[in-house]
Amino acid sequence: MIRSILKNRLVPGEEYIYGFADLRSLLPGKYSDFRYGISIGKRLNDRIIDNLTDGPTLEYYNHYNNINRELADLTKEIHNDLFLKNINSLPVIPTISVGSGQYTKYLKSLTYDISHKMVATRAGLGWIGKTGLLISKKFGPRLRLVTILLDQDPGCNxxxxxxxxxxxxxxxxxxxxxxxxxxxxxxxxxxxxxxFDAFKCREKCRELAKQKLNVNERICGLCVSVCPIGKARNL
Ligand code: B12
Incomplete structure (x- = not known):
């Protein structure tokens, strides 16, 4: 059932990867209704990523925001499909935004309650690289991730x-x-x-976004671009 919902929503050719994770004992207490998760990764555009040679580009910045929106919409649609089949689920936002509930806590630790990368490694989609990115077997780090928590086992195998x-x-x-x-x-x-020093990374992302794009954001992407796994279909 859950698999067929995903097959319908993840249109072939749009280059997603996904997998199912057993998250028992890995989620904070407030998510105690949920014990499993779906991890979904959407591939980033190779040309845009290859063009990141000395910092962020406007195209990368827009791509990053568009994919965040697409993934947030996609998880809401899957959540609705699951609801219609009486399956309880909770979509986790792709990234945290200024002013959202956990923002103050986030600024102190640079962590969010649910790590999409942790769900992805539990789903067998890849491992964590030396600069802290999920390196998927299929697209390397060239993807954005999202998670949907589930209260029932989707068949984690x-x-x-x-x-x-x-x-x-x-x-x-x-x-x-x-x-x-x-x-x-x-x-x-x-x-x-x-x-990995997340604070150093965030500060440099802030500097580069200001210098290259004149925006008050934190964005860089060089670690995504240089990884040989996923580069030029090098697999
Ligand atoms: C906080 C955050 C940041 C911070 C800190 C980054 C960091 N590495 O932690 C800052 C602002 C610096 C940042 C920058 C960027 N980020 Co960011 N960020 C996040 C956010 C919102 C939370 C991550 C978090 O909680 N980190 C805390 C640590 C403790 O957890 P973690 O690193 O996610 O995962 C660790 C543990 O889970 C553990 N782990 C993994 N598996 C398992 C299994 C078990 C059993 C256990 C116990 C532990 C474990 O290992 C992981 C690595 O240490 C996520 C979205 C999300 N909700 O996940 C995006 C996210 C991590 N960011 C992402 C991206 C793409 C970026 C940037 C490239 C964006 C840009 N600026 O251009 C940079 C790259 C930075 C980098 N090299 O990491 C992507 C990563 C995609 C990928 N391929 O990995 C995410 C997942 C967003 C998304 N929806 O795709 N980010």
Whole structure:
């Protein structure tokens, strides 16, 4: 049932990946009605990502906002389809925006209640790279993620990914303009802050957005662009 709803909504050719995650014991208490999740990734446009050579472009900024809107709409549609079949679900917003409920807490820790990347690794879609991005097997980091929480098991039958497969590659570490990563490899016991300084990243994203686009935003994208996995269909 859940699978057929997804097949209907994720139009072939639009380049999505998705998977199902068992999230028991991984969600904060306030989500206790939910124990499973659907992770969906939408592929980013290769040309726009390849053009990120020394900072954000206006095209990337617009692409990023459009895909956020598309994913938010998509998850609402799937939520409605599930509701009509008596399946309780909760779409999680693609990203946090100024003034939203958790914004003050977010600014202190640069974390959100539900990590789309954590749901994606539990769904077996990929691992976490050295600059903290989900690296999917199919599109590398060239995607935006979203999550729909579920109260019933959609049939989770894949092995979660529990450690990095980046090996010796350090391209994203070297090219990061914020020098936010130290090269340590991720596994599920290694917290983000051990290998990636999110505050340094955010500050550099702010500087670059101001300098290149004259907008008061935090955007960069170089780590997404330089990863050899997903680049030029290099798979
Ligand atoms: C906070 C945030 C930021 C912060 C901090 C980034 C960071 N790496 O944490 C700042 C402002 C710096 C930022 C910048 C960007 N972000 Co951002 N951001 C978020 C946000 C809103 C929350 C992430 C969060 O809570 N982090 C806290 C840490 C602790 O969690 P985490 O990093 O998500 O995941 C960790 C754990 O879950 C753990 N983990 C993974 N699997 C498992 C399994 C188990 C069992 C356990 C215990 C743990 C575990 O490992 C992960 C890595 O440390 C998410 C949206 C969301 N709700 O997920 C987008 C998100 C992470 N951002 C995204 C993107 C694309 C960007 C930018 C490229 C945007 C840009 N500026 O151009 C940059 C790139 C930065 C980078 N290299 O990480 C994408 C990532 C897509 C991808 N391929 O990975 C997301 C998912 C948004 C989306 N809807 O797609 N972002």
């Amino acid at each position: 894949v092995k979660p990914v529990e450690k990095s497969r980046c090996g010796d590659c350090t391209i994203c570490v070297t090219k990061c303009p914020a020098k936010a990563a130290n090269g340590i490899l991720w596994d599920i016991d290694t917290h983000r802050d051990v290998f």
